[in-house]
Amino acid sequence: MVQVSSVYLLSALTIVNWGYSLGICQSGECAADYFVPEISLLPDKDCYSDGDSVDLTCDGHFGGPSTNQCIGGSWTLPTSTCEVFICQRPMGDPALMLSPNESTYTARDLVTYSCMEGYILIGTDQATCDQPGEWNPSTVPDCLVACPTPNVSNGTLSFPGPYQEGDTVIVTCDDGFSRGFGLGSPPITCTEDGWDSEPVCYADCLVPAVDNSDHMSDRELTHEETIEIHCNDGYSYNQGHDFQVQCNDSVITSGTPDVCHLDCDPLSHPINGEVSGNYLHGTTAFYTCDFNSKLNGSTEATCEDGVWSNGAGVYKCYEFTCTVPEISDEELSLEPNKSVYNGSEVIEYSCPDDMMLVGKSNSTCVDQDLWDMTPPTCESVQVSTCTAPTVTDDGLRFEPSKDSYSIGETITYSCDGDLELKGTVSATCEDENQWNPPSLPICSSGHVHRVAILLMSVSVFLPKYFA
Template sequence: MKINFFVLFACFSVGLCQDCVDVLGEHPCSIHSAQGFCIQANIMSVCYKTCNPVICDETPCTGMPTIASNGGNNPSGTTHQAGVSVTYTCDTNYVLDGAESNTCQVNGSWTVDTAPICTLQCQDPLTDPSLSITPDGPYKVGDNITYECVNTSAEEIGDKVSTCMTNGTPYWTLNVLPTCNTSNACGPPPTISSDGINPENRDYATGSTVTYQCNPRRVLAGSMTNLCTDNVWSNPAPICYEECVDHQNCSDNVEFGYCNHPDYMEDNQEYCRKSCGFCTTCSEAPANQNVTVTPTGPYVQGQRVNYTCEYGSIICENSNICLGEDQWFNKSPNCSAGIPFSCDFESDFCNFTDDLSAEFTWTKNRWITPSFQTGPSVDHTLGTIEGYYMYIETSNPRRDSDQARLVSPTLAPTKCQCLRFYYHMFGNTTRTLEAFLKRTSLPNEVIWSLSGNQGDVWLLGSATITSTEPYQVVFEGTSGPSFTGDIAIDDVTITKGPC
């Protein structure tokens, strides 16, 4: 401490520093030199301000940073001391691309490795009150913006993304703004009457999906989602009901609110359910001719039954739930055997056609394909060299990623159908087979896709189809980089009911 007082006294007595500051503790030069502080070598507990430039063990920064044109930096120069920050600015009509500042460090390096540049600023893009733009400006050449409808129920028509380009003068690539179409929007979705959480009560754009949820201790019957398609919601609102809970000893628990109806006594305990205050039952489950219901009734609130048909389950609504008091969630189902579409390619093309806008077409063939180590050797229908199938030949002049599309005839709208087909994808350079729905006013919808070598065998593919308007099934085959990429299909059927 005597030394500390001596240093301060000496500082004042010689008149070199009029405002010496005593800072206790050891502080490195890298922290304090920029403010004029430095540690005296033989008095490590004292850091004092000098009247002359401080000499510390620091390396000045040289060279960078500079902006070559259309802007500048402050302070200027090519050499800067540690702690000095250089700020960059750009001229009018230019935007800074990079860091706004750069600081010289004590080791002679800069905090930012690359100096920014000044690029041409883009003028404000086209706007419309019905559209929002992201991100906000200002914008420079190369920036992208996206337009979105302010009305979330509107469908955006046209290109949504615009890019700022330059040919000497900056310009935006979109000359025509997208429009917001509300003609296909759906009104507020149907709502759960009670005991549930409904979607937001507003209009929705076509293609929007909303979700329903039940309150605690309630069970949802119906679809938990709803799709808006051309002004129409795909499903009615679900129902939230109280599901009665199984109890194993009805006779001992009547006083606690358990059923004491004669049907629920100990000789029939499988129907003993907790009743939420009262006993609710259903007698017969609704079912039309040729429909089998399991299990048999009577039924209690919350009990589920299953429907089957004589030739297998071909019903989309293949189950039902007792809501109590002889009320059921679904109406009577129908068994509707029959095949809306079937094609084995043995006698004709079944009205399949090739999409002539594609790079090449499908080929009807039997026995082996011309290429070695690829394609089937027999069809699937007959399993012999006499049977026919459709395939894509990927030999020359085919190029990698060329596509061929086989299009079915137009089929009627459906709530639930199953597409089944057999495919053969054999070869080391096999690429991709896809099945998608083609419709007039809706975008193509891929319902099945597979890529790569699946072996020298016929395999079954299937996908459930739902469409609110007439549709076509399109099989799209993509060629690989070599001749060992043949893809074949056979035995295409579309049946009623889910897959």
């Protein structure tokens, strides 16, 4: 209930014609100021003639007669009252909007209710400040979440909008359409987050009859409905006797054949061999032979509508051997080395350590005296080396001592006896005959060196002594 912040009462109960007494109106006229200022008069003028009637209205709580008449210079009835009051702003849902939007309203003010976007008004859309602090009607409307009208193609809704939170709608799909397999016509509900599900009517699918199966007549499927079709004995589709089809909004996702195809009779096993695979339409069977033997025909056959691609002939696996391959390279060796090799036997080729094998390192006996490749060859390998350093110093030695060195190999220098090594202590072969560092160290006697120093000292001292 809205509270009244202030009320005041203005009334005039006097029956004296003040206007006449003040000399505003002529004799026999009635003055308008007989009524309180809050009352509106119709017609509105300062003085009224004898016999004039006036209608009285009030922007507030009206009391007394609503009309009066001037007779002989006096009003015939007592004056009316007009109680002026205010009403506080109606309090309601946060989404509720008022027009005009004020904090307080005066008597007879009219407000119009509405809701923010996304909400729907529940209740009356207008109210009047009718009594001090009271609105008429007194109940403030609510604003509930509004759900948009669902756009349902190929279907109808149980009742038209607008829709508010809590409303439940039944969606009925047209003939040839459905909400989905086994769903029927499930309702949708308007929640504070919108509709709880998407109302879609999906198109049904027509599955045509399939010859040579248990599905011999057309059938209609609803969206997401799946059926299994069984081919008759001796028939198959897509390499199987059974297959499934599913409807997805008018489209059969797995495809549907017109017919189940005739399977093939089992193939005869070749002599000394086997047949693998099945005999369904569209499948391929494979022939294999025992070790050391080969099939005298195609190694595979495909079944097409009951007919094998190879004519379902009887095959035989025959044994074969190979003689030793002709080898022109004397450096080439093979293992095992014998005069006759069984069918499918493999030989391995090799070369001496200092030579390189050029070609494939093995070969297989694939038919009578037929190897799958010609023998490889052996070629010499050119390896960069360094020759031993040329030493002119009789006392200089290096280890290891040999005629040639491989790339990356290192030698270490040393001197004989009491000789001292001056220079690098080692060198590395980095390229063809290129040592790093290239210069050789030298070997010198430490005793001779000390004598030379002594002689130099004497030669400097004696001249000074005899001077």
